[in-house]
Amino acid sequence: MGSRSGPEAEGVNVREPTSEPGAAFLRAGRFFRPGTPAPDLHSVRLTGGREADAFYRDRWSHDKVVYSTHGVNCTGSCRWKVFVKDGVITWETQATDYPSVGPDRPEYEPRGCPRGAAFSWYTYSPTRVRYPYVRGVLLELYREARARLGDPVAAWAELTGDPERRRAYQRARGKGGLVRAGWDEAVEIVAAAHVHTVKAYGPDRIAGFSPIPAMSIVSHAAGARFHSLIGAAMLSFYDWYADLPVASPQVFGDQTDVPESGDWWDAAYLMMWGSNVPVTRTPDAHWMAEARYRGQKVVAVSPDYADNTKFADEWLHPHPGTDGALALAMGHVILREFFVERTTPFFDDYVRRFTDLPFLVTLGERDGAFTPAKFLRAADLGDTGEGAAWKLAVLDEATGRPAVPNGSLGFRWTASGEGRWNLDLQGLRPRLTLYGEAAATPVEVLLPRFDTDGGEHGQGRGDTVRRGVPALRLEGGALVTTVYDLLLAQYGVGREGLPGRWPASYDDPDTPGTPAWQERHTSVPAAQAARVAREFARTAEESRGRCMILMGAGTNHWFHSETIYRAFLALLALTGCQGRNGGGWAHYVGQEKCRPITGWATLAGALDWSRPPRQAIGTGWFFLHTDQWRYDTYPADVLASPLGTGRFRGLATVDLLARSARLGWMPSYPTFDRNPLDLADEARALGRDPEDHVVAELRAGRLKFACEDPDDPANWPRVLTLWRANLLGSSAKGAEYFTRHLLGTHSSLRAREAGEDVRPRDVRWHARAPEGKVDLLLSLDFRMTSSTLLSDVVLPAATWYEKHDLSSTDMHPYVHSFAPAVDPPWQARTDFDAFHAIAARFSELAHGHLDTRHDLVATALQHDTPGETAQPGGTDLDWRDGACEPVPGATMPNLAVVERDYTAVAAKMASLGPLAERLGLPAKGVVLHPEEEIEQLKARNGVVRGGPADGRPALDTAVKACDTVLALSGTTNGRLATQGFHTLERRTGRELAHLAAEHEGRRISYADTQAAPAPVITSPEWSGSESGGRRYSPFTLNTEHLKPWHTLSGRQHFFVDHDWMHELGEALPVYRPPLDIHRLFGEPALGADGHKEVTVRYLTPHNKWSIHSEYQDNLLMLALSRGGQVIWMSAEDAAAIGVADNDWIEAVNRNGVVVARAVVSHRMPPGTVYMHHAQERTVNVPRAETGGRRGGIHNSLTRVLLKPTHLIGGYAQLSWAFNYLGPTGNQRDEVTVIRRRRQEVRY
Amino acid sequence: MRVMAQLAMVMNLDKCIGCHTCSVTCKQTWTNRQGTEYVWFNNVETRPGLGYPRRYEDQDKWRGGWRLDRRGRLRLRQGGRLHKLASIFANPVMPTLQDYYEPWTYDYRALTDAPLGEDYPVARPHSLITGRPMAVEWSPNWDDDLGGAPEHAAADPNVERLRKEVGERIRFQYEQSFMFYLPRICEHCLNPACAAACPSGAIYKRAEDGIVLVDQDGCRGWRQCVTGCPYKKIYFNHRTGKAEKCTFCYPRTEVGLPTVCSETCVGRLRYLGVLLYDADRVTAAASVADEHDLYEAQLGVFLDPEDPETRRAAERDGVPHDWIEAARRSPVHALISTYRVALPLHPEYRTLPMVWYIPPLSPVVEEVAAAGHDGEDAGNLFGAIDALRIPVDYLAGLFTAGDPGPVRAALDRLAAMRAHMRAVNLGRDPDPAAAEAVGLDATSIEDLFRLLAIAKYEDRY
Missing domain, CATH: 3.40.50.12770 (Nitrate reductase alpha subunit)
Structure with a gap:
């Protein structure tokens, strides 16, 4: 846009053409009014008369602009300009000063959303808490x-x-x-x-x-x-x-690590699976829209015609909660066409080096067949050295004998493992399959399925399949096969000569794994599932791993979500997409990465x-x-x-x-x-x-x-x-x-x-x-x-x-x-x-x-x-x-005694204590030593004099706390990042510190972050690299620098062998349908009762007009939506109970009662309603007919259901850490009854 | 030839995520004050849908814009000068507050101040007009994201027209769902009906940049402009009794800043730029007989800033040199005239609007692919456009007075760009046939890609 020198005092006053009735007025008027008419008398040029426009200039004027952001749980972390006039905050607009991400790609500017743009309303709003x-x-x-x-x-x-x-x-x-x-x-x-x-x-x-x-x-x-x-x-x-996607600790040994949104641009194939990007990742959605112009194929998977489906080339709409079946069938197609029918070198090499697929698993006898038991460990091979119970074995292709490669957990914490905790196979070529191995014999394995009615186990739905794997009897008696062979069995991908029951073709609807089988559960046409799988894998092969699955709460808030996610992650690991720019999982669910962690x-x-x-x-x-x-x-x-x-x-x-x-x-x-x-x-x-x-x-x-x-x-x-x-x-x-x-x-x-x-x-x-x-x-x-x-x-x-x-x-x-x-x-x-x-x-x-x-x-x-x-x-x-002795730190919790001077709490809060340098700072298994930083903080923040914190760096203001956080993190302090990498190098025996070397002298301070968004430094605190201005993608340290994943095998896991995983039947990726709330809790069966009630699945996806409860009460957001709580339902369900758009309805189940307005939309699939997340009871919520009390919040209809596998601990990647592993508060499996209520409401 | 310069905008609907950030930042900056509670200079409509105010596109009812009389001359649809004089005190074709929406707030203080009672305190809705408790039954964005709910969609004037013309092709059922978003501001028309309708001569189009404004001193509150504007983008401030409208953020554009709605657009879909046009050709262009010709006619009003003669004439007519240069670099010019991917909104209103739209491309291949074809292969590419989820006819109703040709041409270009860039992305040789089929070559298609996809700040504004 051109710059200009200021307002010119001229204007064109448009008039009607010359021959219409009244034109005579106009012609006459030009003698009485100022201005120069155009030749056709269509317009008249006037001078002056703009004085009143000062109103809008005054309105725009302001005294200062302050850069800030919004501390809301939304992953946005957007930079905003806050305008202030006469000491009053007036409004905000997005900052556009992000450092460039490169000349050949879009930029991050501007980041923000309507919620953020409406934030300043709160400052002086009547809902502000002004006093204690x-x-x-x-x-x-x-x-x-x-x-x-x-x-x-x-x-x-x-x-x-x-x-x-x-x-x-x-x-x-x-x-x-x-x-x-x-x-x-x-x-x-x-x-x-x-x-x-x-x-x-x-x-x-x-x-x-x-x-x-x-x-x-x-x-x-x-x-x-x-x-x-x-x-x-x-x-x-x-x-x-x-x-928390529990699959992430299970598979990666990582809480969550995902690509920055700028890396979507690098993807050649993008599946948005249960993640409504325009609504929940508003500032980032443009990357998705723009990457399409680069030829990226976009597939949206959601049960409703969600906002993001507008951008997708294909819309797959499985029934809610059945996504795992679709992913398994896609895996079935990929395994058959890209592994069994032909070897895809790119995939084959990847899975041997970076996954547990070649590792050996012991088989145990059961009912005349076998079941997968445990990874074969060095200890099983007679190794009595340190860590032998934590070192896993593969079959050496050259010798036909078991071999123990570097990288498993037995190398991580042992003295002898120093320099060997890495993914360097050192010439060892592990067999992926025992199929074709001369000494191997086919045996039948039993595998669980959960998609059938009947059987005495598990919600009345347990059953098994019987399939063959090639197995090898080792010296010492253990019968083993590989994870890959078990995976083919689990996915129903048969090979000539193996016993058991296998699907005849993709069209077999009865056997778990096939496209036709998934269609029965998901409603996604079998041919479409197979085609998308094929495209996905072909693109991964052609682009060398640039296929991405952007996954969200729609697939992550289920009781069995980790089974869904593991089926997704299998697709990515099989196709070599994990640990790549433009590839891999992109789990964006409440994950806000604390970079200076x-x-x-x-x-x-x-x-x-x-x-x-x-x-x-x-x-x-x-x-x-x-x-x-x-x-x-x-x-x-x-x-x-x-x-x-x-x-x-x-x-x-x-x-x-x-x-x-x-x-x-x-x-x-x-x-x-x-x-x-x-x-x-x-x-x-x-x-x-x-x-x-x-x-x-x-x-x-x-x-x-x-x-x-x-x-x-x-x-x-x-x-x-x-x-x-x-x-x-x-x-x-x-x-x-x-x-x-x-x-x-x-x-x-x-x-x-x-x-x-x-x-x-x-x-x-x-x-x-x-x-x-x-x-x-x-x-x-x-x-x-x-x-x-x-x-x-x-x-x-x-x-x-x-x-x-x-x-x-x-x-x-x-x-x-x-x-x-x-x-x-x-x-x-x-x-x-x-x-x-x-x-x-x-x-x-x-x-x-x-x-x-x-x-x-x-x-x-x-x-x-x-x-x-x-x-x-x-x-x-x-x-x-009595199964073992209670030993703190081994068979029961760690116990420690901490001395607490309760009179010194305030003094300690306001200063940085001595353990920082005395013990160092733990960062994912690496210790950072901040001696230099402590001295610098003393100089920068000042030193406390006297009292319990005498001589320590001061922490008595928020700015000092900011600077301390930044000084003590590798991502914001190049020296610590480099030092951490050097420590890690000793353990892995691989060069790593060069990744941070370019920023070794860099120290990001609070002032730097005020001046402009500060890009972070590659650090061992995370798994990807930003070196050289590259876009962040997780696990590139693993694939490019052979650093192990923090798992039992050091690789990505398809097989998780803890006893409780077996007990739940989830040692391998498996399809588990949503919980049957009718059978578990006696809620009505799904469907209409014929006149007044309809029982539906009750989902609580994120709201367009709020981020959790924040903004939900914001007047601007309420004005742009429906002014209060709403439940979205399909036209069919609404018709079944006589509900029209905006009617008051009640949603009732054993957990509580909600009163809301109905939004009736053909976008919604019949049988499912959405009550968007965190609609509060503070605004426009009347009393319910049921019970007579104030209507509830969205979570009044839900409750927590604990899944036992989330409680596992003390075992490799299945060990607790804060927010890393623990039972999830899932809520997606719930159902509710919907009724039309009396339309006169009482508050 | 009389060269004038106009600040214009192009919005790429293909990138619009319907987030309404533009609406909020605009509202916060300009109209969050008494008298304009219901006013959104910028709003975003889900299509199909009713719009804001409801059914504003139904000119049979609202009588906005221009029509041709029997002799082929432009007349305001709302009636001539004499008619207006007769109805000046009781303009019968004004949207009421109910057509916009009755703005409301809540008694939030109840949450803090409620005495000890039996249940949770709650903030009830109250009208911002009457102050009385009210039920919320309409909003400026009521059918947001519905893709035309069964109850509302049939009343979308564009749907009504299509159903009349082509029967029941548009159905509002789960698997046939489609939607897109239409952000709207004042069109800052070359032939503004609002200005013509104003009995007080208070509405003017600035000579230097074409921004249409209401003189706040001159306005007498007759509200004829509200009727005259077919886009219903002039609002009556019930407190001051004056008309107000989008100012194209002139206090910002005058100092080189983009409009608020543009700069805060997180979809990065808005482009601002200078267009040069021939003011002498405006009336003729607005008066072409066939509505389908209005798009081409308006293109004919625009001048090529690369043409030396145009530049000389522009200098002669007082367009500053840096504006002429800006016109050469203008992304708006490129998208409208060079690549012809942007189209005007409702050209049939004959106001020659200056906010143009790139129609939404997606989703393109689903039905084609389901039939076993790869929609991205050059051979299938253009056939796929007819299998769009969003019917081309619906888009044509918005952008080309119902002529599907220009819409399809724009979509073809976008699809060809995508196919070309996919090949580049995957390291294949692009098939030149796709580019040639849409009248472009590899270079120009990559330039278009740069403008639409890379879209750096300095290239957008």
């Missing part, structure tokens, strides 16, 4: 007790110790009646509650919930640091949100002062403490494989959770039925080693795990703090269980509890479930949400335009900053300042109540530490049953 609030009932009780007793802690102890007073304010939760309080008073109540709880019950009875550190790193770390310092538990969120982890876990922190599995915590386990009306073995051994028989799911905690697999807080401070004291008093004391007490049966009796008041969580989170309006699966049991207030829960026949065996059942476990629910927010409405204390938080902070995401490679455009208005404070205020008062009140105590901390066996080799063989030996 406390529920009036509580405040009066507290003031009275405080005045009488003089001591805040004593006051809190007394009023919560009195059942009547306690219930009085608990019952008032969510019913209005909040009153203003001053900051000092509100903080005192909060601090007193914390001190009392630590003292009376233990610090592990306190929990904090604040998700997605990356979305505002310092705000998260501030609160997490406070919790970590006092010994409270931080709850995980990624698994709780069901965003080590610095964040240090601050958030207070690892600089004390280790280990308490980090809990969110789903397990909520499942227990909201008592949802009491409503499991089916036994745990209902999901077991027909080939299982019955190890879950007689158990409830909660029993498995307790076992997982007992065995050290998953962390569990509160851990014991005793205050951990008292446990440490007892040991000291007895002069015993604390570990020995705990083991002795456990053995004697005097000490129990709290999760074995979660309803005992001694084991309740007592304080829960929410910040940067709206748990109760958003992620609280089973929202009505939360309000009844955790909070003790009104609820629309209608479910029945488990009958006596299916109650837990190991976990104690109380006749009556407790109501109101938590003494204090605190939230910090800038707007009124379902959570603040339920909170006892609400503190006014600063918005994202009112604070300093950092943000990053997986979608782009930059670190962004927040900066205050204005100071927090009214009495708002930043999270950083609020938690420092709480810590200060807490430390004061700790004098005399707590002082210095010792805390016995139990943690799980952890991934990326030697703890992942604690339990060889992947078994579940339970010391409680």
